[in-house]
Amino acid sequence: MATRWGLCGAGKISHDFSVAMKTLPPGDHQIVAVAARSLERAREFAKKHSIPKAYGSYEELASDPEIDMVYLGVLHTEHWRLGLLVLQAGKNMLCEKPFAMNSREVGDLIAASKKSNVFLMEAIWSRCFPLHREVRRLLAEDAIGDIKLVKASFGSPQLHIPRSVEKELGGGALLDIGVYTLQFVLMVFNGERPESIHATGVLLNSGVDESMVVVMKFARNRLAFCFFSIAVSLPNDATISGTKGTIRVLGPMHCPTTLEVNGKTTQYPLPEPSLPLNFTNSTGLRYEAEEVRQCLLKGLKESPRMPLSESALLTEVMDECRKQVGVVFNQDSQ
Amino acid sequence: MATRWGLCGAGKISHDFSVAMKTLPPGDHQIVAVAARSLERAREFAKKHSIPKAYGSYEELASDPEIDMVYLGVLHTEHWRLGLLVLQAGKNMLCEKPFAMNSREVGDLIAASKKSNVFLMEAIWSRCFPLHREVRRLLAEDAIGDIKLVKASFGSPQLHIPRSVEKELGGGALLDIGVYTLQFVLMVFNGERPESIHATGVLLNSGVDESMVVVMKFARNRLAFCFFSIAVSLPNDATISGTKGTIRVLGPMHCPTTLEVNGKTTQYPLPEPSLPLNFTNSTGLRYEAEEVRQCLLKGLKESPRMPLSESALLTEVMDECRKQVGVVFNQDSQ
Structure with missing residues (x-):
């Protein structure tokens, strides 16, 4: 069964993440929804990347029962607030680096993941290469x-x-x-x-x-x-x-x-992207996506990487x- | 007129310095004497490098009136003692790096050069390349x-x-x-x-x-x-x-x-050495020897480099x- 992803944020990194996902077997990974601050922006992104659902609020994404794993690709300063929203909604989460603005915020995110008993990982993609x-x-x-x-x-x-x-x-x-x-x-x-x-x-x-x-x-x-x-x-x-x-x-x-x-x-060559990328070597985001999937399949709540x-x-x-x-x-x- | 050098020390660096000197015009630079702790060692070195005089004590070298400039190539810990000997004898000196063991020792050497009104330079040869x-x-x-x-x-x-x-x-x-x-x-x-x-x-x-x-x-x-x-x-x-x-x-x-x-x-290629060297690129010691000569010709007591x-x-x-x-x-x- 595919890991069903929801993207929190429709910015540059979410774009690259979506392109990287297309280099993985569709039977393993599906992006089922994307949320942005504006519905229009989310819809535009969804259309570009053939994502079935678009939300104009992060709350809707967090409560979508079809989503297994949220990818949080918003501004650093929003990681804490939106991360807590996602985790408290009981969703697994891969959170872009830096994890949050300081140790207090990171501590809150980790505590929330434990309380909800969900998977949480900081998206240090380097480690998954x-x-x-x-x-x-x-x-x-x-x-x-x-x-x-x-x-x-x-x-x-x-x-x-x-x-x-x-x-x-x-x-x-x-x-x-x-x-x-x-x-x-x-x-x-x-x-x-x-x-x-x-x-x-x-x-x-x-x-x-x-x-x-x-x-x-x-x-x-x-x-x-x-x-x-x-x-x-x-x-x-x-x-x-x-x-x-x-x-x-x-x-x-x-x-x-x-x-x-x-x-x-x-x-260690990378697959070619199907669309232009914003960041260097971004199809390599595939490795962290697959790492997350493997952790979920094993029932892990964090990644050993x-x-x-x-x-x-x-x-x-x-x-x-x-x-x-x-x-x-x-x-x-x- | 050639700059007449005396070598204080007959170790590896003095060897390389002598080889580097051979890449310069003999009308500009002459090594006229070498001193070591033992006369035998000095003689052996002098023979190898065709140096006219060999001394078994540093005092003799320091008081040789035919020498314009002493190259001090002894152990770091001896720079202060032998450097003072040379400078107090009124000789110009190029002293291998590190100048001495600490600021107190270096201060003594600088003060001695000023008192004797002689040229003094730390042999940071890098700067002369x-x-x-x-x-x-x-x-x-x-x-x-x-x-x-x-x-x-x-x-x-x-x-x-x-x-x-x-x-x-x-x-x-x-x-x-x-x-x-x-x-x-x-x-x-x-x-x-x-x-x-x-x-x-x-x-x-x-x-x-x-x-x-x-x-x-x-x-x-x-x-x-x-x-x-x-x-x-x-x-x-x-x-x-x-x-x-x-x-x-x-x-x-x-x-x-x-x-x-x-x-x-x-x-910036270097001249080839006429004898095997102990250290990397040591014919480049020629540049500091020439820098010293140019300073002496201008009447400088230290090098702007x-x-x-x-x-x-x-x-x-x-x-x-x-x-x-x-x-x-x-x-x-x-």
Whole structure:
């Protein structure tokens, strides 16, 4: 039986998600409804992607009994409010990253999922890529010896995009792209808590972070650092340096198709999209959709690839980074 | 008239320096003497490199009236003692990096050079490479817009080398290779003092640093960071990210021959050595020898490429990094 999806949000990422879905067997995944703030917008989206139902309110979507799983692809600042709506309606949910604006909000979402006994996952799609499965396998096999240093970076000039720079819209490099570099580090260290975190950053006039360097120290003399910026282009890649070798995830690190292990390169090609995409390599969203399906089939309430405990830790790390560089959202004082 | 050099130390770097000298016109540079702890060792070195005089003590070299310029290529921990000997004897000096063990020692060397009114330069050979002249020109011309982020890294597994790991020998990644990454950052910011410095590192059992990540913030929202390790291989390169483009100094960053500006690569080839070298690209030591000669011809007491104020700042930054990660040398308590 197909997993029946409802899309909460008819924006760019929902578009790409729908295109990615078309690369999966229709017997496995169906998008049965889409909701947007306006019915017109939802209808337009539904028509474009051949989705049977369109709703002009998120409440209608949340209460549609035909939906197994909601994909929440709205603005960061709306994740908490709409996420709670969906979870409290008893629906499983895949929530776009960042999970929410801070640990308090993420805690509320996790608590709501447990109370409703539904599946919940932060949509860190990177972790579901086949390449990442191989990285995890190599690390589990100790293929590069003891890990000494992990590095991840992502820089993309997007100061012209309101969503990226305005505080009220949840702007800043950290929440939008830094999150990918930090989740990579936590993935390598398998959810271990860093012993120390130090963030140095520079802010835009709007009060959100333009660029940041985050250094973490883990037990047993292991270092990690991330740097990211919405002002300049930076390599979008990640490297794990071990005593016996090096694993490199080449750009784009957050949706990767090229792995280099001790200089040897392997490609993990993606299916071609049937419509133009908004974001890089977005047909790779198929992997997280399939991960969600497999979890549901097993009766799991969270994904082992991105457990809720790790989403909580990731958010804690981001809270700490923001605190150190002085980014305060309205949500932090509530 | 040729600049008449005396070599203080007959180790690996003096070997490479002598080989590099042979790529310069003999009418410009002559090595007239070499001194080592043992006369036998000095004689052997002199024979190999056709140097007229060999001394079994550094005092003899310092007082040789035929020498214009001493090249100090001894162990880090000996720079202060022998440097003072040379400078107080009224000789000009090019002192291998790191200049000395800490700011106190460097201050003593600088003071001694001023008192004797002689030329003094820390042998940050990187800065004398033709490629670096081009980097400075590009920065002066604002070729990549406003600088936002500077990154430099250097990692080379050398835990098997006593000089690299033992505290009594001045070991640790920072003083040996980290210094190259830090000097690069200070070069880009033209000797500006960072507003903040934060170092995270891990130590070897001997108490010196195995690896470090150093993050610096400069005025006007500019970030820089360096990472270096003597435990693992890391890219030995540097990147300057600006609002209008990117300058990359490809590996080996500390003695570079490949520059990439907005994706366009230029090569700066080095002359071939006449004898096997100990270190990478060491015929490039010729550039600092020639820089020293040009300074002497102009009557300068320091080099504009590596002014003493910048050596002092570089040492201060290294002192601060060591303090933050907990590397304390015996010299620090004297």
